[in-house]
Amino acid sequence: MEILQYALRKLLAGLPLILGVTLVSFALMVYFGPDMTYQLLGKNPTPEQILEVRQQLGYDQPFLQRYLVFLGEIVTFDFGVASTGEPVATLLAKTIPVSLILILPGFILGHVVGLLLALAAAYWRGSWPDKLIMAVAVIGMSVSFLIVIIGFQIVLSSSDGLDLFPVRGWNASSLGNYLSYVTVPTLATMFVALGYDTRFYRSVIVEEMTRDHVRTSRAFGLPESRILLRNILKNCLIPFITRVMFSIPQVAIGGALLIESYFGIPGIGKATYEAIVTGDQPVLKAVVSLTAILFVLVVVLNDILYRVVDPRVTLK
Amino acid sequence: MDQAPTTLDPVQGSNIYANFVIVNAYDTLYSYQYLARPYLLKPNLAVDFPVVSPDGLTYTIRLKKGVRFVDDPCFADGRGREVVADDFIYSLKRQFDPENQPQGAWLWQGRIAGLDEWKAAGSDYAQPVTGLRAIDDHTLEIRLTRPYPQLTATLAQGYSALVPREAVEKYGKGLGVRPVGSGPFRLVSYDTARVVMERNPNYRQEPVDLAAEGYNPATQRFSGVEALQGRSPPFVDRLEFNFINESSASWSSFTKGDEVQLTVLPIEQIDRVLASKRPVTLRPEYAARYHVYGGLEAGFVFTAFNMDYPDFGYNPDPERERRNKTLRCAMIKGYDWEARNDSWYFGLGEYFPGIIVPASPEFDPSLSRASVTRDVAGARKLLQDNGWTAENLPTVVYGTTAGTTERLFFEQFRAWLRDIGFPREKVVQKTYANFGDISRAWKKSQLPLVAKGWGLDYPDAENTLQLFYGPNASPGSNDANWKNPEYDRLYEESSVMQPSPERTALYHRMNQIVLDDCVAITGISRTRIYLWHKNVIAVPDREILGGFWLKYVDLLPEPAVSPTLAKGG
Numbered sequence: 001m002e003i004l005q006y007a008l009r010k011l012l013a014g015l016p017l018i019l020g021v022t023l024v025s026f027a028l029m030v031y032f033g034p035d036m037t038y039q040l041l042g043k044n045p046t047p048e049q050i051l052e053v054r055q056q057l058g059y060d061q062p063f064l065q066r067y068l069v070f071l072g073e074i075v076t077f078d079f080g081v082a083s084t085g086e087p088v089a090t091l092l093a094k095t096i097p098v099s100l101i102l103i104l105p106g107f108i109l110g111h112v113v114g115l116l117l118a119l120a121a122a123y124w125r126g127s128w129p130d131k132l133i134m135a136v137a138v139i140g141m142s143v144s145f146l147i148v149i150i151g152f153q154i155v156l157s158s159s160d161g162l163d164l165f166p167v168r169g170w171n172a173s174s175l176g177n178y179l180s181y182v183t184v185p186t187l188a189t190m191f192v193a194l195g196y197d198t199r200f201y202r203s204v205i206v207e208e209m210t211r212d213h214v215r216t217s218r219a220f221g222l223p224e225s226r227i228l229l230r231n232i233l234k235n236c237l238i239p240f241i242t243r244v245m246f247s248i249p250q251v252a253i254g255g256a257l258l259i260e261s262y263f264g265i266p267g268i269g270k271a272t273y274e275a276i277v278t279g280d281q282p283v284l285k286a287v288v289s290l291t292a293i294l295f296v297l298v299v300v301l302n303d304i305l306y307r308v309v310d311p312r313v314t315l316k
Numbered sequence: 317m318d319q320a321p322t323t324l325d326p327v328q329g330s331n332i333y334a335n336f337v338i339v340n341a342y343d344t345l346y347s348y349q350y351l352a353r354p355y356l357l358k359p360n361l362a363v364d365f366p367v368v369s370p371d372g373l374t375y376t377i378r379l380k381k382g383v384r385f386v387d388d389p390c391f392a393d394g395r396g397r398e399v400v401a402d403d404f405i406y407s408l409k410r411q412f413d414p415e416n417q418p419q420g421a422w423l424w425q426g427r428i429a430g431l432d433e434w435k436a437a438g439s440d441y442a443q444p445v446t447g448l449r450a451i452d453d454h455t456l457e458i459r460l461t462r463p464y465p466q467l468t469a470t471l472a473q474g475y476s477a478l479v480p481r482e483a484v485e486k487y488g489k490g491l492g493v494r495p496v497g498s499g500p501f502r503l504v505s506y507d508t509a510r511v512v513m514e515r516n517p518n519y520r521q522e523p524v525d526l527a528a529e530g531y532n533p534a535t536q537r538f539s540g541v542e543a544l545q546g547r548s549p550p551f552v553d554r555l556e557f558n559f560i561n562e563s564s565a566s567w568s569s570f571t572k573g574d575e576v577q578l579t580v581l582p583i584e585q586i587d588r589v590l591a592s593k594r595p596v597t598l599r600p601e602y603a604a605r606y607h608v609y610g611g612l613e614a615g616f617v618f619t620a621f622n623m624d625y626p627d628f629g630y631n632p633d634p635e636r637e638r639r640n641k642t643l644r645c646a647m648i649k650g651y652d653w654e655a656r657n658d659s660w661y662f663g664l665g666e667y668f669p670g671i672i673v674p675a676s677p678e679f680d681p682s683l684s685r686a687s688v689t690r691d692v693a694g695a696r697k698l699l700q701d702n703g704w705t706a707e708n709l710p711t712v713v714y715g716t717t718a719g720t721t722e723r724l725f726f727e728q729f730r731a732w733l734r735d736i737g738f739p740r741e742k743v744v745q746k747t748y749a750n751f752g753d754i755s756r757a758w759k760k761s762q763l764p765l766v767a768k769g770w771g772l773d774y775p776d777a778e779n780t781l782q783l784f785y786g787p788n789a790s791p792g793s794n795d796a797n798w799k800n801p802e803y804d805r806l807y808e809e810s811s812v813m814q815p816s817p818e819r820t821a822l823y824h825r826m827n828q829i830v831l832d833d834c835v836a837i838t839g840i841s842r843t844r845i846y847l848w849h850k851n852v853i854a855v856p857d858r859e860i861l862g863g864f865w866l867k868y869v870d871l872l873p874e875p876a877v878s879p880t881l882a883k884g885g
Contacts, residue, residue: 038755039322042330043773044422044782044793045759052414084323085492094507150564158568167569168560170509262565264558266507274508277750278322 003307007300014296021292022074026067026285034279035059036083057281070285079286083278088286091271099267101172103256105182106189111244113190114197119228121198122205133198140195145188149262152188168264185259197243204239208232237309245302249294317858318566318580320508320559323492327410329474330419332771336557336863337511342477342497343399345377346468347864351541352530354677355614355775355860357468361399361478361498365468372463372812377471379404379454384518386502390486396518399498401450403478406441408448410484411475413439420475423773427467429459441481463812469774474862500550500867513555521548524868539607540853544868551853551870576852576871581845586662589847593664596845609846612666614675614859615771616780618838620796621647625764627710629797642702643709644834649695650736651729651837653688659728664843670827671780673841675859678777678820680827687831687838695736704737711742715763717754718747725767759791766795775860776815777823781807784830796835803829 037053054060058069073079079088121133153168155161165184171177208214209232217227260270268287275283306313321334329338339347347360359365361383366375385396408428411418412435424431429447437443447459460467470476483496495503501513524544531541544551558575560566563582570578581589591597596610621644623629628644631637653667669687672679699709714729716722723745730743746763748754757763772779782788785807786799806826813819830836846856853870 034750034752035756036752038759039752040328040417040419041755041759041791042419042422044788045791046425047791049414049421050759050791053417056414056417081489085325085489087490153565153568157572159572160568163572167572167574168565169558169574262562264509264560264565264569266509270508274320279750279752 003304007304010300010303011296014299017296018074018289018292019071021295022070022285022289023067025288026070027063029279029281029284030063030066033281033284034277036279036281039278040083073285074289079289080282082275082283083280088282091283092268092286092290095266095268095271098170098172098265099256099260099269101178102170102182102185102259102265102267103189106186106193107247109186110190110193110197114194115201115240117194117198118201118205121202122209125206125209134202137195137198140191140193141199142195143192145192145258146262148191149188149258152184152191153262156184156187168262170263170265181263181265185256185263185265189256189259200243201236201240204236205232208235211235234309238306241302241305241309245298245305248298249291317557317559318561318563321511324495324503324506324511325416325489325492326407326474326477326479327416327418327420328492329477332858332862333559335474336858336866337503337506337513338474338477338495339499339863340501340513340555340866341495341499341503342474342479343383343499344472344474344477345379345404346472348472348861349528349530350524350861350865350868351526351532351536351855353532354675356530357472358528360472362471366458372465372814373460375458375460375467376451377456377458379456380520381454383498383520385480385483385496385498386516386518388483388496390480390482390496392482396496396498397480397482398453399478399480400453401456402453403480404456404476405445405448405450406481407477407479409434409439409441409445410479413441415439418475420473423470423473423475427460427462427464429461463814465812465814466774466776466778469776473773501555504554509559511557511559513557515550515553519550523548536855539855540872541855541868543853544870549867551868555866555869570847573849577846577848577854577856577869580858581847583660583662586845590662590845593662596664596843602847605850606847607850607852609856610664610843611846611857611859612674613771613842613844614673614775615769616668616671616673616839616841617767617769618671618836618840619651619765619767620783620798620836620838621834622761622764622766622795622797623799623835624761624790624797628764639702639704641834642698643704646695646698646704646736647712647733648687648834648837649691649698650732652690652732653840654690655728655732657840660725661840661842662845664845665840666843667840669838670831671783671836671838672777672823672827673772673780673839675772675775675841676777676780677775677815678823680824683824683827692735699737706737706739706742709738709742711744712738713744713746713764714767715746715748715754715757715765716767717751718749722747758795761790761795761797768795772860777827778811781810781823781826784826784835798833798835800829800833 036057037050037059040053041049058066077089082088082091117133121130124130157163157165157167166181170181172181214227214231217231257269257273259265260267261273271283272287317333317336319333321331321337324334324337324341326338326342329335343361345360345362346357349356349358361379363378363380366377368375379399379401383399385399387394387396391397408424410416411421411424412431426432430445431447434443434445449457451457458467477497480496483491487494493506500516500519502516504512504514523546526541526545558569560569563584566578567582567585569575589598589602591599596608597603598606598608621628628640631640657663657665657667666674667688668674669683669685712733714726716726726745730740733743734740748757758766770780770783783793784796784798784803785794786804788794789797789799803826806822810819810822844858848854848856851872853872854868855865857865
């Protein structure tokens with residue numbers, strides 16, 4: 001009951017955040033975003049045709065009125081029709097699942113492998129395994145994501161390389177097809193994410209390992225595995241949860257623009273990028289709103305998880 | 317292809333990407349001969365060329381009988397009904413209905429009797445248009461307000477594709493992702509990464525006559541198209557368009573065999589792949605696997621001076637206006653087309669004087685090349701003789717979209733201007749987020765220089781000459797906002813003339829006026845290098861023929877590629 005009350009309270013408190021994010025984003029779209037009028041005009045437009053298109057797009061309406069319409073769309077979850085003619089809801093329903101199953105393997109593996117490597121590095125802190133892992137992590141962080149993608153594509157997929165996987169495209173009609181198409185994007189994502197994740201987890205673990213209670217446990221002669229699991233990792237859970245949870249909106253809505261573009265995957269990242277470039281406001285409004293709402297939900301869930309892993313945390 | 321279409325509704329099919337799909341999903345009354353170069357029109361859904369009245373104002377067009385739209389739930393019994401003349405009238409009306417945000421109306425605006433009035437009266441589809449009449453289900457009459465020699469060519473454009481009313485009423489704007497036409501293919505799926513189409517099983521049987529398609533054995537036998545003689549397209553069961561913006565991914569995918577045809581060879585692969593540029597030939601390891609063809613663009617790239625800017629163009633002071641012309645002429649002399657061609661177009665482009673492009677039938681190869689030959693000393697002298705100094709030269713604002721390539725374009729342009737005496741700080745770049753934003757600046761006459769490309773809508777120099785017609789000034793296509801009474805008079809005179817030596821002579825005079833007035837730095841037509849696998853029978857094109865060639869693609873039986881699969885890359 002306490003958790004439910006807290007969740008409702010936080011959700012209500014999240015409303016100003018949603019309003020703020022949508023207001024700022026909408027202002028940016030209206031005053032600084034691409035003007036779609038001139039992409040929708042023919043080659044030899046007249047002033048009347050320009051006016052007609054602006055009216056069709058609603059650009060002739062006052063800002064406040066347009067923003068209120070936007071808020072109405074958020075409440076009804078009806079963002080209208082994308083520039084392709086497809087309802088935005090259909091577009092999201094098509095693209096978000098693709099992005100989710102595309103990004104999730106890399107997301108999960110990145111965190112799990114990153115944690116394992118961080119544990120190893122922390123355990124052998126200062127010795128060569130630590131230095132090796134950290135050196136590789138820095139390389140992963142330093143190399144441009146673009147280069148990583150192109151490199152993996154050439155080495156693993158192209159006829160000049162190992163030719164093991166499709167160069168690009170998407171087919172999740174069977175597990176075999178899915179694994180075939182998701183492997184290279186996942187490896188590329190992991191390669192870059194591992195560097196950041198490993199460094200982050202290592203620093204948290206190392207900090208925890210130097211605390212008094214860990215030293216005391218060792219003095220009492222507790223086995224290292226028990227110290228690791230109960231004294232170190234358990235106390236690291238709060239920063240771990242924070243890092244994982246706050247990545248979720250990005251995974252769910254942001255997708256992976258570069259991955260989706262280079263691998264020709266019709267996910268939400270690619271759709272969002274194209275909407276930004278063309279000024280397709282119905283799609284942009286939907287993505288901005290969903291991201292803000294998801295962010296609020298994540299904050300609530302995050303706080304609840306804090307309480308679950310650490311009873312000292314109060315939900316007030 | 318390097319970009320995805322934004323919609324598949326013919327009413328907004330303004331770019332090559334959309335048109336590639338649209339002309340395969342829908343029928344147009346006319347299309348182009350598959351193999352003829354220069355491009356030549358041919359009847360498509362029409363039985364023959366229009367019967368034109370002696371005054372050139374009435375076109376009578378007969379439609380083929382028995383052509384059906386694809387089966388779709390929008391039809392009463394789910395079975396595609398017959399295509400009739402009223403479908404054309406309805407489709408053209410859609411271009412004049414603001415609700416559709418149409419992009420093709422400019423082709424018929426002020427040309428077809430009653431169409432503009434129909435729009436002004438509220439675009440009520442129940443109301444007739446005086447200039448559009450279905451004499452019967454298979455005979456169409458178009459009445460014009462004045463002769464329009466390019467009318468037949470406009471009826472080969474995706475904009476004029478025949479759309480069934482039932483589909484519009486059922487799907488509304490959703491027609492943009494769900495075409496319902498009578499073309500050789502029907503849509504299976506469409507997303508930002510690819511379009512998949514399958515053979516339209518009801519497509520009419522029309523055996524290929526290579527002679528009628530303009531086949532030239534001397535230059536086209538290598539493609540294997542002779543195997544198509546007497547057979548009815550389409551030849552493949554499935555057509556896939558993969559939209560790959562990234563050239564490295566595009567190249568890897570093509571060389572692996574995921575696409576059977578690569579639209580344009582990436583610039584970074586040129587030295588690796590080509591053995592020679594003139595003629596375009598492949599290195600042996602690639603020649604063993606691919607066909608190659610270097611096709612000249614049906615369009616051009618040019619930079620117009622915006623005459624609205626008193627620093628370069630029209631000025632209340634006649635003396636300053638005279639000096640402005642010398643300034644423009646000097647900038648043209650300082651422009652290095654050869655370097656531009658070598659830097660950006662592999663040295664394969666064709667730069668030419670004036671605005672009549674080599675792909676136009678009216679192109680004049682004998683025209684003096686002085687305006688495209690760099691003359692730095694001449695430019696400096698011209699500036700000096702007319703009182704231009706580093707201090708009084710105006711600031712040149714060069715607008716581009718944001719991007720590395722665009723920045724390099726600008727730096728190169730600035731270097732050329734510095735060679736003729738412009739101080740570095742007087743040549744500045746102004747960047748815009750995307751094409752829509754820079755288009756807005758052009759249409760609002762906010763940039764002194766307009767650097768852009770233009771693709772021909774039809775093979776007639778009128779299509780580029782209208783770019784400098786006074787009444788087409790901003791927001792129209794005359795971004796130069798140039799108004800020359802003599803030019804405008806000649807344009808109006810020629811615009812109602814059928815193709816003839818007399819009309820060509822008028823075109824050449826207009827071209828010369830543009831050159832004499834130094835109103836644009838022009839121009840170059842780029843060469844596109846098409847590659848396709850050896851087991852594919854095709855002559856690719858992405859110019860005026862556009863997607864019409866895809867129904868003629870066939871595959872040789874070869875184990876490496878499924879004979880039922882063709883992918884347009």
